[in-house]
Every structure is written in C-alpha cells, then in structure tokens.
Amino acid sequence: xxxxxxxxxxxxxxxxxxxxxxxxxxxxxxxxxxxxxxxxxxxxxxxxxxxxxxxxxxxxxxxxxxxxxxxxxxxxxxxxxxxxxxxxxxxxxxxxxxxxxxxxxxxxxxxxxxxxxxxxxxxxxxxxxxxxxxxxxxxxxxxxxxxxxxxxxxxxxxxxxxxxxxxxxxxx
Numbered sequence: 001x002x003x004x005x006x007x008x009x010x011x012x013x014x015x016x017x018x019x020x021x022x023x024x025x026x027x028x029x030x031x032x033x034x035x036x037x038x039x040x041x042x043x044x045x046x047x048x049x050x051x052x053x054x055x056x057x058x059x060x061x062x063x064x065x066x067x068x069x070x071x072x073x074x075x076x077x078x079x080x081x082x083x084x085x086x087x088x089x090x091x092x093x094x095x096x097x098x099x100x101x102x103x104x105x106x107x108x109x110x111x112x113x114x115x116x117x118x119x120x121x122x123x124x125x126x127x128x129x130x131x132x133x134x135x136x137x138x139x140x141x142x143x144x145x146x147x148x149x150x151x152x153x154x155x156x157x158x159x160x161x162x163x164x165x166x167x168x169x170x171x172x
Contacts, residue, residue, distance in 0.1 A: 028057035028070065035066035041133065042066065048074040049099065058112040061138050069132045072142045076100045079147045083154070098147070105142050115139040 027050050035042040051072050061068050073079075081087070081097040094100065109116035115137065119125040125143065132139045165171075 026054055026057070027051075028054040029060055031068055031070075032057060032060035032064050035064055035068050038066070040066060041068070041136065043069045043071060043133075045071045045073065047080065048072055048076065048101070048103070048105075049078055051105065052101065052103075055108060058108060058114065062112045062114065064138060067132075067136050068138045069129065070138075070140045071129075072105055072140060073145060074103075074105070074142055075145045075147045075150060076102060077147070079145070079150055082147050082151050104144075105140060109140040116142070118142040118144060120144075 027046055028044065031042055031044040051070070061070070077094075077098045077100040079098075081093070084097070086097060087093050104118070106116050106118070115132070115135075116139065117128045119128050119141065125141065128141055132141065
C-alpha cells in the first residue's frame with residue numbers, strides 16, 4: 001500500500017502520478033477506474049487535448065458509483081508545448097503543436113448528463129468545486145485560459161522563485 005498526498009493505493013504508483021506513465025490517452029477512463037477501485041470520490045485535473053483524446057470515457061464517468069469531478073484546463077490546444085523552443089516557429093507551432101480546436105466542453109457534459117460550469121474567477125471556481133464535492137455527483141468544470149498569458153505567468157513565478165533562492169543562498 002502506498003500513501004501519497006492523502007491518497008492510498010495498493011499498487012506501486014501513487015494515484016496522482018498514474019498517467020505520468022500512461023500519457024495523454026485513457027486519462028478519463030483511468031480516473032474512473034481509480035475512483036471505483038479506491039471506492040471514493042475523485043478529482044481529475046486534465047488539459048483540453050488529453051480530455052479530447054478520451055472523450056468517449058465520459059460514459060464510464062456517468063456510470064461510476066463514485067463521483068468524479070473533472071477540471072479541464074482549456075487553453076485551446078497544446079499549451080504545454082508553448083514552453084518549448086519550437087514555439088518560436090509560429091506557423092509550424094500552431095499547426096503541429098498548438099493545435100487550436102476552438103471548442104468548449106459544455107455540450108460534452110450535456111451529452112452524458114453531467115453538470116457543467118465554466119467559472120471565470122478563482123472565488124467562483126472555489127464555490128463551484130465545493131458544491132461539486134458536496135453534491136456527490138460527477139461533474140465537469142472547465143477553466144478557460146490563454147496560452148500566452150500562461151507563459152508570462154510561469155515566467156513571473158520562475159523569476160520570483162529564482163530571486164528567493166538567490167536570497168536564501170546568498171547568491172546575489
């Protein structure tokens with residue numbers, strides 16, 4: 001038995017790390033299986049492209065006896081690839097890495113009779129998430145983000161962490 005960040009699993013991998021080894025496919029179905037196996041409510045945080053890869057697994061979420069809250073980070077494509085050097089090749093990047101889809105997942109939730117919300121503020125997300133947990137019903141929460149703003153936010157955070165480390169280690 002392994003306990004990691006409050007989650008216990010009888011396998012050799014902590015629950016939060018499972019799909020680090022599986023990849024982008026089968027993430028929703030894996031979460032459904034985990035919820036069933038752990039016999040407890042589960043929250044899945046997933047990117048929009050990974051969610052699209054496993055959209056058909058919403059049928060498992062609908063049938064699950066354990067509620068699953070799916071939080072989709074929708075940056076309109078492969079936002080994680082924006083951190084790679086290929087980002088500088090705009091034409092090739094958008095077509096092969098960014099892969100913008102211009103989709104919202106409200107109709108996906110509707111198709112499988114799952115509740116859906118798309119909060120625009122952190123406080124709104126918190127209320128919706130708490131309500132989702134208390135309802136004990138599966139739901140989808142879609143958070144729409146901007147890839148370019150995300151890169152800037154990460155850079156700001158990186159710079160702050162770097163500056164704090166320099167202060168602590170007296171490297172200034």
